[in-house]
Amino acid sequence: MRLGRRVAAEAIGTGLLLACIVGSGIMGERLAGGSIALALLANTIATGAVLVALIFAFAPMSGAHFNPAVTLAAAAHGDLPWREVPGYIASQLAGAIVGVGLAHVMFELPLFSLSHRARSGVAQMASEGVATFGLLMVIGGCARSRAPVAVAVGAYITAAYWFTASTSFANPAVTVARSLSDTFAGIRPTDAPGFIVAQLLGAATAVAVWHWLTMTPRTDMHVSPTAVKRHGEPGR
Amino acid sequence: MRLGRRVAAEAIGTGLLLACIVGSGIMGERLAGGSIALALLANTIATGAVLVALIFAFAPMSGAHFNPAVTLAAAAHGDLPWREVPGYIASQLAGAIVGVGLAHVMFELPLFSLSHRARSGVAQMASEGVATFGLLMVIGGCARSRAPVAVAVGAYITAAYWFTASTSFANPAVTVARSLSDTFAGIRPTDAPGFIVAQLLGAATAVAVWHWLTMTPRTDMHVSPTAVKRHGEPGR
Amino acid sequence: MRLGRRVAAEAIGTGLLLACIVGSGIMGERLAGGSIALALLANTIATGAVLVALIFAFAPMSGAHFNPAVTLAAAAHGDLPWREVPGYIASQLAGAIVGVGLAHVMFELPLFSLSHRARSGVAQMASEGVATFGLLMVIGGCARSRAPVAVAVGAYITAAYWFTASTSFANPAVTVARSLSDTFAGIRPTDAPGFIVAQLLGAATAVAVWHWLTMTPRTDMHVSPTAVKRHGEPGR
Amino acid sequence: MRLGRRVAAEAIGTGLLLACIVGSGIMGERLAGGSIALALLANTIATGAVLVALIFAFAPMSGAHFNPAVTLAAAAHGDLPWREVPGYIASQLAGAIVGVGLAHVMFELPLFSLSHRARSGVAQMASEGVATFGLLMVIGGCARSRAPVAVAVGAYITAAYWFTASTSFANPAVTVARSLSDTFAGIRPTDAPGFIVAQLLGAATAVAVWHWLTMTPRTDMHVSPTAVKRHGEPGR
Numbered sequence: 025m026r027l028g029r030r031v032a033a034e035a036i037g038t039g040l041l042l043a044c045i046v047g048s049g050i051m052g053e054r055l056a057g058g059s060i061a062l063a064l065l066a067n068t069i070a071t072g073a074v075l076v077a078l079i080f081a082f083a084p085m086s087g088a089h090f091n092p093a094v095t096l097a098a099a100a101h102g103d104l105p106w107r108e109v110p111g112y113i114a115s116q117l118a119g120a121i122v123g124v125g126l127a128h129v130m131f132e133l134p135l136f137s138l139s140h141r142a143r144s145g146v147a148q149m150a151s152e153g154v155a156t157f158g159l160l161m162v163i164g165g166c167a168r169s170r171a172p173v174a175v176a177v178g179a180y181i182t183a184a185y186w187f188t189a190s191t192s193f194a195n196p197a198v199t200v201a202r203s204l205s206d207t208f209a210g211i212r213p214t215d216a217p218g219f220i221v222a223q224l225l226g227a228a229t230a231v232a233v234w235h236w237l238t239m240t241p242r243t244d245m246h247v248s249p250t251a252v253k254r255h256g257e258p259g260r
Numbered sequence: 261m262r263l264g265r266r267v268a269a270e271a272i273g274t275g276l277l278l279a280c281i282v283g284s285g286i287m288g289e290r291l292a293g294g295s296i297a298l299a300l301l302a303n304t305i306a307t308g309a310v311l312v313a314l315i316f317a318f319a320p321m322s323g324a325h326f327n328p329a330v331t332l333a334a335a336a337h338g339d340l341p342w343r344e345v346p347g348y349i350a351s352q353l354a355g356a357i358v359g360v361g362l363a364h365v366m367f368e369l370p371l372f373s374l375s376h377r378a379r380s381g382v383a384q385m386a387s388e389g390v391a392t393f394g395l396l397m398v399i400g401g402c403a404r405s406r407a408p409v410a411v412a413v414g415a416y417i418t419a420a421y422w423f424t425a426s427t428s429f430a431n432p433a434v435t436v437a438r439s440l441s442d443t444f445a446g447i448r449p450t451d452a453p454g455f456i457v458a459q460l461l462g463a464a465t466a467v468a469v470w471h472w473l474t475m476t477p478r479t480d481m482h483v484s485p486t487a488v489k490r491h492g493e494p495g496r
Numbered sequence: 497m498r499l500g501r502r503v504a505a506e507a508i509g510t511g512l513l514l515a516c517i518v519g520s521g522i523m524g525e526r527l528a529g530g531s532i533a534l535a536l537l538a539n540t541i542a543t544g545a546v547l548v549a550l551i552f553a554f555a556p557m558s559g560a561h562f563n564p565a566v567t568l569a570a571a572a573h574g575d576l577p578w579r580e581v582p583g584y585i586a587s588q589l590a591g592a593i594v595g596v597g598l599a600h601v602m603f604e605l606p607l608f609s610l611s612h613r614a615r616s617g618v619a620q621m622a623s624e625g626v627a628t629f630g631l632l633m634v635i636g637g638c639a640r641s642r643a644p645v646a647v648a649v650g651a652y653i654t655a656a657y658w659f660t661a662s663t664s665f666a667n668p669a670v671t672v673a674r675s676l677s678d679t680f681a682g683i684r685p686t687d688a689p690g691f692i693v694a695q696l697l698g699a700a701t702a703v704a705v706w707h708w709l710t711m712t713p714r715t716d717m718h719v720s721p722t723a724v725k726r727h728g729e730p731g732r
Numbered sequence: 733m734r735l736g737r738r739v740a741a742e743a744i745g746t747g748l749l750l751a752c753i754v755g756s757g758i759m760g761e762r763l764a765g766g767s768i769a770l771a772l773l774a775n776t777i778a779t780g781a782v783l784v785a786l787i788f789a790f791a792p793m794s795g796a797h798f799n800p801a802v803t804l805a806a807a808a809h810g811d812l813p814w815r816e817v818p819g820y821i822a823s824q825l826a827g828a829i830v831g832v833g834l835a836h837v838m839f840e841l842p843l844f845s846l847s848h849r850a851r852s853g854v855a856q857m858a859s860e861g862v863a864t865f866g867l868l869m870v871i872g873g874c875a876r877s878r879a880p881v882a883v884a885v886g887a888y889i890t891a892a893y894w895f896t897a898s899t900s901f902a903n904p905a906v907t908v909a910r911s912l913s914d915t916f917a918g919i920r921p922t923d924a925p926g927f928i929v930a931q932l933l934g935a936a937t938a939v940a941v942w943h944w945l946t947m948t949p950r951t952d953m954h955v956s957p958t959a960v961k962r963h964g965e966p967g968r
Contacts, residue, residue: 037827043836050888057765059767059770060763060765060766061760061763061764061767061770061771061774062770064774065770065773065774065777066778069777072781083748097783106790142867147837147838147839147840149836150838151838154751154834154838158748161744161748161789162785162786163789164788164789165788165789165790165793166788167811169788169791170824171788171789171791171792171882172788174753174791174904175786175788176785176788176882177785179782179784179785179886180779180782180785182775182781183752183756183778183779183781183782183785184752184782184905185778186749186752186755186756186759186760186774186775186777186778187752187753187754187755187759187778187782187835187838188754188755188838189755189759189838189839191842225963233744236737237737237740237793238740
């Protein structure tokens with residue numbers, strides 16, 4: 025029952041996220057008069073901003089993952105029971121697909137259409153690996169302090185749209201759903217599996233790095249309180 | 261008396277909000293040299309930013325609704341007495357209209373002018389429904405935690421300007437006031453009622469969804485403290 | 497002595513603010529290839545962002561006014577002793593002028609040059625009045641809660657650059673200093689006094705409104721605790 | 733051991749930072765169709781946003797310096813032991829260089845290439861001095877309160893990209909690494925030493941100013957509690 029509500033929150037949040045990604049891509053391309061930089065800037069600002077809003081709103085309900093890679097990492101870190109993972113991922117996928125349809129309705133396009141936008145090759149996959157690794161590093165860092173994960177994730181994706189050659193999908197559910205939109209934000213269905221593999225490799229690397237960075241260090245048990253305090257409030 | 265001050269705060273805040281929406285639309289269009297994307301980008305950044313500022317400033321006074329749909333939802337959730345609703349809505353409408361006039365004065369235009377900008381059709385109304393549903397979901401989520409609603413709402417509207425075909429009015433008072441401005445941000449008076457109906461339907465849906473998501477679940481009364489704790493700090 | 501340091505902080509902060517306003521105006525105009533909207537967008541984003549950074553950094557030292565209108569309002573509200581006002585304003589003016597010179601050095605221009613940019617007329621003055629009124633309303637609201645005034649002021653000025661016809665100077669020290677820069681952000685010295693009068697009128701109006709909004713209401717002393725609580729956490 | 737993890741965090745964070753600076757510069761230039769303002773705007777938004785995300789994520793681990801000038805200032809202020817400085821700086825340099833290579837891989841460019849972009853002269857060096865001085869003032873101010881240094885630094889660099897003629901490197905590790913990229917964000921290796929000298933001078937000035945602004949004032953030991961309280965919560 026509780027789980028039912030949480031996965032409903034995941035579905036609603038992921039749906040609004042995809043409506044934003046796809047919808048703002050369509051709007052940006054229509055208004056930009058051929059300037060891809062302007063279209064992507066609009067797409068970027070909208071996506072980063074909606075992540076801030078949705079994560080603030082849904083984090084207290086479901087954790088606001090909206091992303092199977094985040095859900096799997098949470099389970100690997102012990103923050104979510106493995107038995108809840110399938111429900112989370114299924115609801116993210118369902119919500120994402122409905123969100124794409126919603127965007128198409130709002131912009132008077134067919135409900136779904138397979139994308140013809142090619143996004144393949146080693147550089148694209150390296151981009152997705154780096155993008156997802158960075159996303160999971162940011163979430164992992166914020167989870168270990170009181171940092172506002174909503175602001176950090178929104179800011180990270182804003183940046184990653186521009187610093188990766190793939191415009192940073194970094195999310196398997198988003199990748200599947202965007203293959204159903206033959207618009208600015210789309211991806212050819214045949215290119216989706218490569219993206220997803222790269223994303224999962226990036227996420228697994230981040231989980232391993234966080235595990236190493238934060239594991240209880242036995243050799244530190246004898247250090248002085250001063251050293252511990254210095255570690256707790258380091259540097260700045 | 262107290263109510264008098266709160267509705268005054270609503271009127272001032274809504275007035276500044278409308279001065280910003282209409283004024284930045286005029287400025288954007290004048291300077292953008294024909295690029296609608298640039299004009300809308302300026303309009304978007306200004307509107308999102310002013311919402312952050314005004315909600316931070318006025319939330320402790322009046323709740324900073326600036327929006328009859330938000331006021332009605334607050335009453336439906338039991339956060340505002342129904343008897344105060346008419347005062348809130350009247351002051352929002354009055355403030356919004358004065359704000360539009362203020363923008364026109366600042367840009368040397370006639371005090372009011374009926375808009376000729378057509379915004380009709382199923383897609384536009386679907387956009388307003390989705391936009392208002394999402395806005396109320398974001399506000400509802402933030403109200404149930406310590407999330408900064410000012411940042412979340414500013415970010416949401418920044419995104420919604422781009423991911424809806426209607427540029428997301430999502431506010432009946434804003435809709436009425438913008439019908440009095442024959443500028444970039446205007447809406448034909450004959451199209452306003454359709455927008456308002458769609459907004460109220462979106463808001464009502466959000467209220468119903470929040471009611472279901474957060475109602476006390478009787479079947480959960482016997483779950484272990486661990487499960488409750490997990491629900492309180494979920495996933496991430 | 498303490499005051500000496502606080503006014504030093506005001507001078508440094510106002511200097512960096514002006515270096516940013518004037519410098520980003522020059523940079524924006526040089527790179528924008530004739531698009532005034534793009535130049536103003538760069539100028540806007542830089543100015544709003546630097547205000548966030550500088551107010552976060554200097555608020556614990558001096559209050560981070562950077563603005564004689566803010567200093568006068570603080571004194572009127574009883575938050576700053578009147579005897580400290582002259583020191584604050586003098587340091588703001590000195591810092592602002594040095595900051596303009598610094599921007600000119602960084603962009604290889606003469607140290608100072610009188611602006612030829614006309615900014616006059618009723619609409620411009622109305623714009624400055626509205627801009628400063630809104631700024632003081634935002635600061636006043638944040639001062640009465642725990643809202644982050646740095647974010648609110650940065651966001652407000654970001655918006656006000658676009659929703660006022662004057663691009664929102666809203667600051668007498670900034671107005672004087674910008675008259676010494678014949679660049680994008682400049683203002684003709686003969687137009688500066690009108691701007692300053694309008695700013696002070698807007699500020700005085702905001703002080704009066706806040707005084708009315710927050711004065712202890714004798715008639716409310718007998719209301720029930722419930723009503724008081726509702727006022728404390730209103731609406732949303 | 734603990735130090736090993738903290739310098740690893742510095743390396744990862746600085747690597748992602750450089751991947752973003754260089755990658756978003758390439759992407760911006762490719763998509764902007766010749767508009768340098770648009771390319772720099774994309775570069776700016778990405779860099780500012782990634783700083784917000786990375787500092788939120790890594791500050792609890794290592795302090796999130798990502799910058800030898802910040803590390804040296806932290807040591808000068810007594811916030812980091814001098815013996816840890818070499819490890820910090822070496823990891824920042826190594827991470828920065830790897831990050832540049834990563835960006836090149838993502839955009840299908842040679843792993844490293846010496847930049848041909850001239851950035852020399854008094855104005856450029858003055859810009860770097862001012863940029864680094866301002867950065868250290870902002871960090872110093874936030875360190876003395878609870879201000880979110882992640883937001884303040886991200887916002888400051890967003891502004892400084894536009895208000896300095898050099899687009900504000902303000903970081904010796906970034907300067908070295910960017911000399912290895914013959915792209916939008918590059919700097920000719922022969923110009924790097926001048927930048928670094930100017931940055932260190934700016935940082936040293938900021939350290940001296942903060943030392944003076946915050947040293948315990950002996951003459952104040954007899955002031956009344958009221959005056960102390962007023963200093964603690966000044967002005968606004």
